[in-house]
Amino acid sequence: MTRFALTIEYDGRPFMGWQRQDHGPSVQQAVEEAVTRITGETALVYASGRTDAGVHARAMPAHVELAREITPFRLMEALNAHLRPQPVAVIGARVVPDDWHARFSCLGRHYEYRIVNRRAPLTWDKGLAWQFARPLDADAMAAGAARLVGRHDFTTFRSAHCQADSPVRTLDRLDVDRIGDIVTIRASARSFLHHQVRSMVGCLSLVGEGRWSPEDMTDALEARDRAALGLNAPPDGLFFLSADYPGD
Amino acid sequence: MTRFALTIEYDGRPFMGWQRQDHGPSVQQAVEEAVTRITGETALVYASGRTDAGVHARAMPAHVELAREITPFRLMEALNAHLRPQPVAVIGARVVPDDWHARFSCLGRHYEYRIVNRRAPLTWDKGLAWQFARPLDADAMAAGAARLVGRHDFTTFRSAHCQADSPVRTLDRLDVDRIGDIVTIRASARSFLHHQVRSMVGCLSLVGEGRWSPEDMTDALEARDRAALGLNAPPDGLFFLSADYPGD
Incomplete structure (x- = not known):
């Protein structure tokens, strides 16, 4: 498994917030569904902060762990292709150690x-x-x-x-x-x-x-x-x- | 007749540009229709520049001449009320001399x-x-x-x-x-x-x-x-x- 740190920008207007909700679309769901379409894997995507409905992000750190071998650049490009036309963009991606956690490592x-x-x-x-x-x-x-x-x-x-x-x-x-x-x-x-x-x-x-x-x-x-x-x-x-x- | 200078902000996305067009909505038409609804007058609104479809304005000077007695503040407030929900806002208004022209006086x-x-x-x-x-x-x-x-x-x-x-x-x-x-x-x-x-x-x-x-x-x-x-x-x-x- 490889752990990727992602930096995500989004327009919060159409979303119920970062976190998955039963009653409407979330940024987390959008990114996780894109990951599944690219890799076939069901993976959780963790973010540094759980923004509310209508709140935006310029550079939200997140991470995801994948079995599929893929470079950070290809992952970023593929995520952006699958996220369209939703207003969510992966603006950075890199491999991080297995103990790097978008939420718990955040200072x-x-x-x-x-x-x-x-x-x-x-x-x-x-x-x-x-x-x-x-x-x-x-x-x-x-x-x-x-x-x-x-x-x-x-x-x-x-x-x-x-x-x-x-x-x-x-x-x-x-x-x-x-x-x-x-x-x-x-x-x-x-x-x-x-x-x-x-x-x-x-x-x-x-x-x-x-x-x-x-x-x-x-x-x-x-x-x-x-x-x-x-x-x-x-x-x-x-x-x-x-x-x-x-x-x- | 009183000549009013207006300062107009707009999001160009839904418009064919500033200037009136037969084939779609324009910022000029939106402002002129608001003027008519407020004063009952059919008045032309002149702008400093005629932006193209999809081009935006932060502070576009314009002018309009009206017979109705109204303060610049009330005109601005009424225009904004009638322009809603279109993304056009009058952010300034003042009385100017009769020879002040948004386009031809512009330096x-x-x-x-x-x-x-x-x-x-x-x-x-x-x-x-x-x-x-x-x-x-x-x-x-x-x-x-x-x-x-x-x-x-x-x-x-x-x-x-x-x-x-x-x-x-x-x-x-x-x-x-x-x-x-x-x-x-x-x-x-x-x-x-x-x-x-x-x-x-x-x-x-x-x-x-x-x-x-x-x-x-x-x-x-x-x-x-x-x-x-x-x-x-x-x-x-x-x-x-x-x-x-x-x-x-």
Whole structure:
């Protein structure tokens, strides 16, 4: 058996998320079905992160183990041929050691959230950003975001369906930048809770429009209570950017 | 009558281009129909540039003259309400003097062309970039591009359907930059011929893959013959960025 690491880009709009679901198409199913058509093998494909319905990925690491002898380049080409016309593309492939695991070997995950802060509706990036009509103060959002960086109990920012054992996470980075009417939030951590990025962004939007102060982010965090959550941002603006592994 | 300048963003994918056509939907028709529904007036909407089918706009200046008294803000809001769900958005509106003309007052036009240089197909930016599989040398492309800057007869880079009186244009800027697998070409001129940007980009792609030398761009230009054109790039990657006016 050979273990292949894959780097996958996808448009989350038509999918129920990464993970296989009974009630609709998933990216995992699309990739696994392509693997089966190429090799005749039924193989599980593991990803670094399990994105929600409508969330996108620029460079999602994944891995799959195959008996069939094939070069990484041929595997990548064949997967892309079989994935068409679904908006999923394998943009990298390489052979990795048998103990390399897309999820469990991962040392860091990076997300980006895009807000288009204007009254006009979106055109070509509809479904690829959150259109937010009321003016956002990105400096206030950055001040609020800084209050979440570090090791904390993120229960407030965690979905009721989160399956993680612990609500404690170390948030390494939560930056807010504005260029024109685009507000971009970048989040990095070894791992995130379910809905954590969207929940943090939702509350930061309240800070940005002045309904919350930056200090209210600390109060929400310290409440350790989902009921203290101000808002969960929609999936549209969220992109899984990349992930880090030992030896990268 | 009050003349309004509008700034319009659109996704060119579902349209036959800016200009009204008998055989399919156009951005001009979409905006003019919205104007009629709001004011009851039949008014022509003029744009700075007449983009082709599948070409996009980030900030296309346009103007319209109306008898109905309405503030620019209310006009913009009403247009956006009536344009939904078409991917056309009015992102700015203001009152301008009666001699301000989106096309004839325009002093400079800026385009951007995006190439995704990779073997994998596109996902979320399908239709919003040109996927080019063979490796492109952006430095060679930049050297080829520099040979087109200045005042020249651009007959080679002009569509057979171009209606301009003269094939002579002054190209102020033609830059090529690469970041990762994204090659971006930016072009600025007072005005362009029909298909000029796509024709220049198509030939630059030949330079980028080494089939043409940078000097071949000069030969193509000096041929002053459409038959010397190497390739017309697809509309997908082309965005009308913005335009300049007196007093801006």
